[in-house]
Every structure is written in C-alpha cells, then in structure tokens.
Amino acid sequence: MRTHQLVLAWIEDQLSAGRLAVGGRLPAERTLAEQLKVSRTSVREAIRILEAMGVVRAGVGSGPDAGTVVISDPTAALGSALRLHVATQHLPVADIVETRVLLESWAAGKARPDAPELDEAAALLAGMDQAEGLSVGDFLALDVRFHFALASAAGNAVVSAMMGSLREAIQGYAAELTSNLPDWDATASRLRAEHHAILDAVRKGDGGRAAGLVAAHIEGYYQEAGLGAGSREP
Amino acid sequence: MRTHQLVLAWIEDQLSAGRLAVGGRLPAERTLAEQLKVSRTSVREAIRILEAMGVVRAGVGSGPDAGTVVISDPTAALGSALRLHVATQHLPVADIVETRVLLESWAAGKARPDAPELDEAAALLAGMDQAEGLSVGDFLALDVRFHFALASAAGNAVVSAMMGSLREAIQGYAAELTSNLPDWDATASRLRAEHHAILDAVRKGDGGRAAGLVAAHIEGYYQEAGLGAGSREP
DNA sequence: GTCCTCCTGTGGTCCAACCACACTGTAGGC
DNA sequence: GCCTACAGTGTGGTTGGACCACAGGAGGAC
Numbered sequence: 001m002r003t004h005q006l007v008l009a010w011i012e013d014q015l016s017a018g019r020l021a022v023g024g025r026l027p028a029e030r031t032l033a034e035q036l037k038v039s040r041t042s043v044r045e046a047i048r049i050l051e052a053m054g055v056v057r058a059g060v061g062s063g064p065d066a067g068t069v070v071i072s073d074p075t076a077a078l079g080s081a082l083r084l085h086v087a088t089q090h091l092p093v094a095d096i097v098e099t100r101v102l103l104e105s106w107a108a109g110k111a112r113p114d115a116p117e118l119d120e121a122a123a124l125l126a127g128m129d130q131a132e133g134l135s136v137g138d139f140l141a142l143d144v145r146f147h148f149a150l151a152s153a154a155g156n157a158v159v160s161a162m163m164g165s166l167r168e169a170i171q172g173y174a175a176e177l178t179s180n181l182p183d184w185d186a187t188a189s190r191l192r193a194e195h196h197a198i199l200d201a202v203r204k205g206d207g208g209r210a211a212g213l214v215a216a217h218i219e220g221y222y223q224e225a226g227l228g229a230g231s232r233e234p
Numbered sequence: 235m236r237t238h239q240l241v242l243a244w245i246e247d248q249l250s251a252g253r254l255a256v257g258g259r260l261p262a263e264r265t266l267a268e269q270l271k272v273s274r275t276s277v278r279e280a281i282r283i284l285e286a287m288g289v290v291r292a293g294v295g296s297g298p299d300a301g302t303v304v305i306s307d308p309t310a311a312l313g314s315a316l317r318l319h320v321a322t323q324h325l326p327v328a329d330i331v332e333t334r335v336l337l338e339s340w341a342a343g344k345a346r347p348d349a350p351e352l353d354e355a356a357a358l359l360a361g362m363d364q365a366e367g368l369s370v371g372d373f374l375a376l377d378v379r380f381h382f383a384l385a386s387a388a389g390n391a392v393v394s395a396m397m398g399s400l401r402e403a404i405q406g407y408a409a410e411l412t413s414n415l416p417d418w419d420a421t422a423s424r425l426r427a428e429h430h431a432i433l434d435a436v437r438k439g440d441g442g443r444a445a446g447l448v449a450a451h452i453e454g455y456y457q458e459a460g461l462g463a464g465s466r467e468p
Numbered sequence: 469g470t471c472c473t474c475c476t477g478t479g480g481t482c483c484a485a486c487c488a489c490a491c492t493g494t495a496g497g498c
Numbered sequence: 499g500c501c502t503a504c505a506g507t508g509t510g511g512t513t514g515g516a517c518c519a520c521a522g523g524a525g526g527a528c
Contacts, residue, residue: 003481004282015321022322028509039482041275045282048238052283053315055322060510061490067509072324074315081287081311087249088256088289090306095392106336158329159336162396237512262478273513294479295521301478
C-alpha cells in the first residue's frame with residue numbers, strides 16, 4: 001500500500017468514526033505528517049485526492065476559514081470524474097443525456113408537492129421570465145439551478161448529486177449547442193413555458209405528468225440542438 | 235489557478251483533442267514537469283488525482299506495462315467518492331439503495347433480450363448455483379458481477395458505471411448486513427431463485443416484469459438485513 | 469545458444485527550504 | 499482611550515534535490 005493511501009485510510013477512518021465531521025478542520029499538513037510518520041508530500045497527495053472528491057477544501061492563511069476543512073460536495077467529484085471519462089470517449093454524451101432524463105424524470109415524479117425546494121424553483125423561474133438583460137449564459141445558469149432544485153425536491157441526495165454532476169459533465173457541450181439553435185429567443189420562450197408546466201404538475205401532485213414533461217423537455221432540447229439520442233460521439 | 239490544476243488542464247486537453255487515448259502512455263513525470271515548466275511534485279499531484287478518478291494507472295519499472303498509462307474506470311472514481319461522502323454522513327445509505335433500485339430496475343426494463351452480457355450473467359448464475367464450496371464472500375462477489383452484467387445489458391455505460399459505484403460504496407455495509415440475516419442458506423436460495431426469474435423475464439423481453447422483480451429483489455434483501463427504506467443513518 | 473550481470477528509465481518517498489497569504493497581537497501615534 | 503501600522507505566527511503552495519525499489523533490456527561470460 002502506498003504511503004498516501006495510508007493517509008487516506010486514516011482520514012476516512014476518522015470520518016467514519018465521527019471524529020471528523022463536516023465543518024471540522026484537519027490537522028495541519030506538517031502536524032499530520034509527523035503524527036502518521038510520513039512525509040508532508042504524501043499527506044499533501046492524500047489531501048489533493050480528497051479535495052478532488054469534494055470532501056475537503058484547502059484554504060491558506062490563518063483564521064477560522066483557513067486550513068483544510070471538511071466539506072461535502074459530491075457533485076463536484078462526480079462531475080469532474082464524468083467529464084474526464086467523457087473526454088476519453090468511454091462515456092458517450094448520449095448516455096449522459098439518457099441518464100439525466102432517467103434521473104430527472106424519476107425525481108419529478110417523486111417530488112413532494114409541498115417541498116420547500118419548489119419555492120426556490122419558482123423563484124428561479126421568475127428570474128428567468130425577466131427577458132430583459134438576461135444573456136444566454138445567465139439564462140442557462142438559472143436553468144441549471146432550476147433543474148437542480150426540482151431534482152432536490154424528491155429528497156434523495158444521491159439522485160440530486162448525480163443529476164447535478166451529469167449536467168456539469170456536459171456543461172461545455174451544452175454551451176456549444178446553443179450556437180446550433182436556429183432561434184434562441186424562440187427556444188428560450190418554449191423552455192420557459194415547459195418549466196412552468198413542469199412545476200405546475202409537480203405542485204398539483206401529478207407526478208406521472210411531471211415526469212413525462214421533464215423527459216420531453218430535456219430530450220427536446222438536445223434534439224433541437226442536434227444532439228439526438230442516436231449520436232454516440234461528442 | 236494552482237500549479238497542479240494547470241497540469242490537469244493540460245492532460246484533459248490532450249484527452250479531449252485525442253492526442254492521448256486509452257492505452258496510451260503519459261510522458262514520464264520528470265519529462266512532463268520540464269515540458270510544463272513546473273515541479274515534479276505538482277505533476278505528481280495531478281497524476282494522483284487522475285489515478286483516483288480512474289483515468290490513469292501508474293506502474294513502476296520499465297517495459298510496455300510500466301509508466302503512467304491512460305485507462306478508463308469510471309466506476310472506481312464514483313465508487314470511492316460516494317463511499318467517502320457516505321462516511322461524512324451527507325449521503326444516507328437509504329438514498330444509495332433507493333438510487334440503486336431506480337437504476338437497476340430501469341436497466342432491467344431496457345435490456346435487450348439478445349444482449350451478449352446476458353450470457354455472462356447466465357454463466358455467473360450457474361456459478362452461484364454450485365452450493366458446495368461457496369463461501370458467503372464468494373457468493374456476494376458473483377452477485378456483484380451478475381448485477382453489473384445485467385445492468386450493462388441495457389447498453390448505457392453511464393448507468394452501468396453509476397450502478398457499480400453505488401454497489402461499491404455500500405459494499406462494506408452489505409458485507410456486515412449478512413451477519414444480521416437469520417438464515418443465510420435460506421436467503422441464498424431465495425436470491426438464486428429471484429436471479430433466475432429476473433434473467434428469464436429479461437430474456438423473454440418482458441421488461442416491465444423484469445424491472446419489478448429487480449426492485450423487489452434489492453429492496454427485499456436490504457429490508458431482510460435490517461436496512462429498511464426508513465433508516466437514514468448507516 | 470544460454471545464462472548472468474549491469475545499465476537504464478520508471479514511479480515512490482522523503483527532506484529542506486522558501487513563498488504568499490491572512491489573521492493576531494502589540495507598539496506606537498494621535 | 500482609540501486607532502493605525504507593523505511584526506509575528508501559522509497555514510497551504512511550490513520547488514529542487516536526493517535516494518530508493520522495481521522491471522525490463524543490452525551486453526558479456528560461458
């Protein structure tokens with residue numbers, strides 16, 4: 001077993017045992033190196049991995065926000081991992097889209113009509129309705145948050161994280177795709193209307209209809225942008 | 235931007251551009267450090283991250299298998315990330331199980347009856363039927379491979395990878411759970427029968443029935459082991 | 469031809485040093 | 499008494515160098 005894996009195992013053990021929790025701080029790198037009788041280099045390699053996994057955040061300086069603190073951002077880890085494997089062309093973009101449809105339509109069908117996340121989703125929709133002064137990038141940013149809020153309303157943290165990571169993994173492609181659209185304003189209007197319809201269905205407790213609308217919403221967008229379900233290559 | 239992220243960006247760019255593909259070898263650490271005008275330490279940190287993501291594999295020595303070669307093992311990355319976040323108690327085990335049910339039942343419903351992966355699944359089932367000389371660990375190992383083969387038959391690499399990572403993330407718990415079972419032999423017999431029923435349904439093209447059987451199969455196991463859908467804590 | 473040895477190149481590990489940063493306490497001016 | 503300026507302290511960030519273990523390949527000894 002390599003040295004940095006020993007450090008990883010130690011930290012994971014601390015997490016599992018509850019001696020280290022979200023918000024807590026890891027010992028300083030030099031201290032940890034001395035404690036575990038390894039070099040600071042190995043400690044740093046382990047911390048880098050945890051950072052890439054969204055488990056810790058390293059901050060320089062001093063004070064309460066400095067040092068290496070435990071966080072929990074599963075979406076970051078899954079997102080970058082998926083993006084890299086898409087880059088190796090071992091994960092087709094079409095599969096990503098299909099999985100996104102699966103997860104989001106399930107979430108829409110299972111979302112509780114009184115979930116607080118729906119209020120946030122409604123607020124985001126209101127923001128997207130302000131046609132004036134809203135660039136394509138701004139619109140898509142709000143769109144991402146709307147979909148994430150909607151997925152979170154189902155109350156399954158794993159599904160939320162995975163759905164967010166899928167979106168993140170193909171974010172680059174999604175941005176490019178907008179340039180393929182014949183008429184962005186028309187598309188944006190349609191997306192807005194579909195968003196409202198989805199939210200209404202969820203609010204009325206009609207999960208089946210919500211799920212169907214979400215699936216059509218996502219598939220429709222990618223097909224309009226030229227990334228049909230048949231294309232297996234980026 | 236930190237130095238190791240520069241290295242990461244360079245490698246990801248090489249992958250996206252196709253100048254680096256699965257099976258290819260990265261330049262040696264010292265060479266890469268010199269090329270990018272950074273220290274070897276920073277190069278190593280980047281490679282560590284890629285290794286944790288299942289994108290590369292580092293091998294010492296010389297020869298065709300040595301050096302840092304590009305691979306593609308998305309399951310490893312997602313699995314360890316999920317496991318760590320389960321350790322931080324920000325991803326409830328119940329959500330993992332629920333997501334697994336969602337993905338696997340979808341895959342069972344969508345699997346093509348003539349998919350070659352089903353032959354492998356059948357072979358694994360035959361192996362599990364050899365009751366003699368099969369330890370609990372062996373049985374579970376075959377079980378993992380059976381479920382993965384079944385999920386792969388749907389032809390969606392993302393769903394397969396995610397399903398495998400979910401299983402891996404709670405593998406430790408699953409092993410512990412077997413000790414809660416009142417009668418392992420009886421449970422094993424039931425699991426065998428359910429496996430055959432699932433495979434039969436898929437082979438006959440009855441996706442709906444297969445999906446239902448898979449959902450019942452997974453939920454039944456965890457409930458029998460004392461991890462009901464209601465438990466939100468490990 | 470076969471075996472053995474040395475050489476080379478790879479990642480793995482460690483150390484020592486320096487930097488940039490952000491807070492903290494203190495000394496000084498007002 | 500208050501506020502400012504500054505040195506101090508502890509944090510991660512980065513670098514260069516050195517040495518180790520490992521595995522294959524090239525060459526010589528037989």
